[in-house]
Each structure stands twice: as C-alpha cells, then as structure tokens.
Amino acid sequence: MNRVLVIGGGPAGMMAAGQAATHGAEVVLLEKMQRPGKKIAISGKGRCNLSNSAELPEFIRHFGRNGRFLYQAFQHFFNQDLIDFFEGQGLKLATERGGRIFPAQGNAPDVVRTLRQWLEELSVSLRPNSAVEKLLIDNGKITGVLCNGHPVYGRAVILAPGGASYPATGSSGDGYKLAASVGHSIVPIRPGLVPVITQGDLAQRLAGLHLRNVGVRLIINDATGGKKGSKRQKKCTAFGELLFMKYGLSGPVILTLSNQIVDALQADKQVQLILDLKPALDEQKLDARLQRDVQNRHKEPMQSMLRGLMPEKLVQVCLDEIGLAPDRLAGEMRAKERKRLRFWLKNIPLTITGYRGFTEAIITCGGVSLKEVDPRTMASTCCPGLYLAGEVLDLQADTGGYNLQAAFSTGWIAGRSAVEHCLN
Ligand SMILES: Cc1cc2nc3c(=O)[nH]c(=O)nc-3n(C[C@H](O)[C@H](O)[C@H](O)COP(=O)(O)OP(=O)(O)OC[C@H]3O[C@@H](n4cnc5c(N)ncnc54)[C@H](O)[C@@H]3O)c2cc1C
Numbered sequence: 001m002n003r004v005l006v007i008g009g010g011p012a013g014m015m016a017a018g019q020a021a022t023h024g025a026e027v028v029l030l031e032k033m034q035r036p037g038k039k040i041a042i043s044g045k046g047r048c049n050l051s052n053s054a055e056l057p058e059f060i061r062h063f064g065r066n067g068r069f070l071y072q073a074f075q076h077f078f079n080q081d082l083i084d085f086f087e088g089q090g091l092k093l094a095t096e097r098g099g100r101i102f103p104a105q106g107n108a109p110d111v112v113r114t115l116r117q118w119l120e121e122l123s124v125s126l127r128p129n130s131a132v133e134k135l136l137i138d139n140g141k142i143t144g145v146l147c148n149g150h151p152v153y154g155r156a157v158i159l160a161p162g163g164a165s166y167p168a169t170g171s172s173g174d175g176y177k178l179a180a181s182v183g184h185s186i187v188p189i190r191p192g193l194v195p196v197i198t199q200g201d202l203a204q205r206l207a208g209l210h211l212r213n214v215g216v217r218l219i220i221n222d223a224t225g226g227k228k229g230s231k232r233q234k235k236c237t238a239f240g241e242l243l244f245m246k247y248g249l250s251g252p253v254i255l256t257l258s259n260q261i262v263d264a265l266q267a268d269k270q271v272q273l274i275l276d277l278k279p280a281l282d283e284q285k286l287d288a289r290l291q292r293d294v295q296n297r298h299k300e301p302m303q304s305m306l307r308g309l310m311p312e313k314l315v316q317v318c319l320d321e322i323g324l325a326p327d328r329l330a331g332e333m334r335a336k337e338r339k340r341l342r343f344w345l346k347n348i349p350l351t352i353t354g355y356r357g358f359t360e361a362i363i364t365c366g367g368v369s370l371k372e373v374d375p376r377t378m379a380s381t382c383c384p385g386l387y388l389a390g391e392v393l394d395l396q397a398d399t400g401g402y403n404l405q406a407a408f409s410t411g412w413i414a415g416r417s418a419v420e421h422c423l424n
Pocket residue numbers: 007008009010011012013030031032033036037038039040042043044045048049050051130131132133160161162163165166169170171172174175361362363389390391392400401402403404405407
C-alpha cells in the first residue's frame with residue numbers, strides 16, 4: 001500500500017499532498033474545516049504575499065536563528081520554483097516593493113482555487129470536516145490516524161496542521177498535541193507578528209491614526225541582569241508604517257519588532273518603544289524647519305501651525321504633552337518651547353505592558369523542535385513514517401512572504417519524502 005495521509009489543508013499540506021500524488025502515491029488529505037486554505041484566503045490582507053524575491057542568504061536571515069534548518073528545503077524548492085509552479089498552473093504572479101510576490105490580480109482566494117484544482121487533477125482525495133484526533137502507532141511505526149472517531153490507514157503520514165494563530169481558520173494548536181504524543185518536544189509557543197499593548201491613554205487617544213514613515217526604537221531593559229543590580233540594555237531600530245489601536249500599537253513596523261517584544265516580556269524584561277515622527281530630519285534640520293514654520297505662520301494659533309507638521313489627530317495630544325495653549329500665537333513660541341516640541345517629535349515614549357493573543361497573531365512562534373526533524377526529508381526522528389511541514393515546526397519569519405514560502409517548501413519536501421518511504 002503506498003497510501004499517504006496528509007493532516008491539514010493549508011499551503012504546507014496541499015503542496016505535500018500534490019507532490020506525493022505527482023510521485024505515484026494514493027493521497028488522502030484530511031482537513032478539519034469545511035474548506036481547505038482558509039488562512040491563505042485571508043493572507044496578505046486578502047492579496048496573499050506568497051513569497052519574496054530575496055536571495056537565499058537574505059531570505060534565510062528573515063527566520064532568525066532557526067533559518068539554517070531551511071537551507072535544504074530551499075535548495076530544492078525556492079521562490080523561483082514557486083513562481084514557476086503557480087504560473088504553470090495558470091496563476092500569474094507579480095513582484096512588488098520589497099520583493100514581495102503576490103498573485104498579479106491581487107486575489108488570495110485564487111491561490112486556494114489553483115491549489116485545489118491541481119489536487120483534483122491529481123486525484124487527491126480531499127476529505128473536509130475531518131479532524132484528526134490521534135496518530136495510530138504499531139510497533140513504533142505510524143500506521144494511520146484516528147479521524148472523527150474512525151481509523152484511516154496509510155504507510156506514511158504528513159503532519160501539516162499549522163500553528164495556533166487565527167484559530168478560526170482551523171489551526172488551533174492540534175499539531176503540537178499530535179506531535180508530542182509520539183515523543184516530539186515542543187518549544188513553548190507564543191503569539192508572533194502580533195500587536196502590542198501600551199501603558200497610559202496615548203494610544204487610545206490616537207486610535208485609528210495610521211502613520212506611514214515612523215522611526216521606532218525598541219529598548220529592552222534587563223532589570224535583573226548586570227553587576228550590582230545595574231541594568232543591561234538592548235536596543236534596535238526599525239522604520240515603517242504604524243497604526244494606533246485603542247489598546248496599543250499595530251502595523252508592519254510593530255509586527256516586525258513584536259517577536260523580540262514578546263520574548264522580552266515573557267522573560268520579565270522592561271520594554272519601551274520610542275517613536276520618531278520625523279525620522280528623515282536630524283535635530284538640526286528639524287529645528288531649522290520649526291523656526292521657518294514659526295516665522296512664516298507667526299500670526300496663526302499654535303494648533304494651526306502644528307497642523308502643517310503632523311496629522312490633525314496628533315495636534316491636541318502634542319499640545320497637551322508639551323504644555324502649549326492651542327490659541328497662543330505661533331510667533332510667541334519661546335526657544336525653550338520649540339526645543340520641547342522638537343524633542344517630543346523625535347522621542348515619543350511608550351511603555352509596552354503586553355501583547356495581543358493568538359487570535360490576532362499572524363504566526364505562532366515556537367512549535368515542534370527542529371532537532372527532531374531531518375531537514376533533508378522533513379522526517380520525524382521520533383516516529384518512522386511521520387513527516388512534518390509548515391507552521392507546526394519551530395520556524396518563524398518576518399512579514400514579507402517568507403512564512404508561506406517556508407510552508408510550501410517544507411510541504412514540497414515532505415510530500416516527496418513520504419512517497420520514498422512508502423516505496424522502501
Ligand atoms: C491574517 C494572516 C495573514 C497572513 N499573511 C501572510 C502573508 O501574506 N504572507 C506570508 O508569508 N504569510 C502570511 N501569513 C502566515 C501564513 O499564512 C502561515 O504561516 C501559513 O498559512 C502556514 O501554513 P500551514 O500550512 O503550516 O498552516 P495553515 O495555513 O494554518 O493550515 C493548516 C490547516 O490544517 C488544518 N488542521 C488543523 N488541525 C487539524 C486537524 N486536527 N485535523 C485536520 N486538519 C487540521 C487547518 O484547518 C488548516 O486548514 C498570514 C497569517 C495570517 C493569520
């Protein structure tokens with residue numbers, strides 16, 4: 001019997017199923033939800049950022065220290081292979097700013113449709129509403145799964161049920177329990193690429209405000225570290241779009257920094273963000289700009305002058321923060337006050353007190369330990385016949401198409417390796 005069972009109809013599972021079928025296996029794809037690919041359909045704000053055109057070393061860097069695990073999978077199936085695959089199936093792709101690769105029509109459900117059509121042509125048996133509850137093991141080898149209370153048998157099983165984020169799409173952490181049941185270690189999971197919660201009411205006052213070019217400095221203080229109780233500090237900077245929420249901050253620049261923030265908060269460290277609203281101007285240039293504005297608009301009230309410097313929503317907050325009366329004339333601004341304004345524009349401090357949960361996290365950090373998975377085949381080293389692919393693994397990357405490429409590439413390898421296992 002060369003039957004391969006695939007658990008999970010996400011990008012990893014669909015790619016694995018198609019590869020296994022292409023190489024001669026009878027494939028059953030078990031999907032918990034009514035339809036496969038629910039997460040793909042909402043990915044990239046409904047446009048699906050499938051991959052990135054970055055070169056291999058840079059691509060790998062976006063996965064942090066676990067990225068090396070992906071070298072072999074990417075050697076076999078990388079970004080250009082993914083483009084060739086989808087274009088070969090009739091879905092045209094386009095590369096945008098930052099190397100981000102999308103369907104040319106910008107429609108994520110087209111990606112799901114393309115994959116489903118491919119699987120249909122390959123006669124993959126897709127079973128929706130099929131939740132796998134257990135892996136069946138006999139004499140230390142996998143023999144199948146228990147699904148909706150019934151056994152389903154196969155020579156090899158590919159575990160691709162995703163992580164724990166956005167559970168409404170079907171990925172609600174089942175994979176960790178299934179993997180742990182056959183002896184896999186699970187690196188503690190935490191929400192990744194997730195909005196953060198800030199102290200005070202600043203974010204609430206600015207809720208809904210979207211800023212495009214903001215500099216963000218992340219400062220992590222290790223209150224417990226250092227000699228004689230002194231504080232150790234870690235700093236890093238990022239630049240990009242930011243969104244104020246009622247509870248705190250979101251937007252690409254925050255999501256990018258969020259994995260470091262979550263880890264620091266979990267380690268009881270103090271986390272602060274410093275926002276720079278004028279990253280393109282150094283102190284001197286900003287001062288010259290403020291002096292010019294004060295001169296040109298000296299007969300206008302302060303609030304009207306500030307509207308030329310920042311979005312309307314920020315004006316009242318700015319006046320309050322630096323203690324200026326809104327109706328005083330701009331020409332009356334003292335050098336001391338201008339200095340305070342200049343400092344505030346480049347140094348808005350926000351203390352981070354927490355982060356949102358898995359329901360709002362784009363990815364899950366942590367997962368099945370990579371030490372127990374062969375990077376050449378995606379085979380489990382704990383259970384012969386079991387293969388793992390996608391977000392269930394302890395792999396996490398920045399936004400930019402890296403996570404989906406990893407799901408497709410690990411799925412590609414797992415599908416082929418599972419067939420080889422069946423033939424041996
Ligand atoms: C809102 C959002 C936007 C995103 N945008 C992007 C983006 O633009 N680019 C990018 O690279 N990444 C993006 N990501 C991340 C990316 O979608 C995931 O990393 C990727 O989908 C993981 O693929 P996967 O196949 O491992 O798991 P999933 O896509 O989560 O699929 C797992 C599947 O397994 C099924 N399943 C779970 N448990 C069981 C079970 N017990 N039995 C049977 N089936 C089961 C689930 O129902 C699901 O269909 C986004 C994520 C979110 C939440």
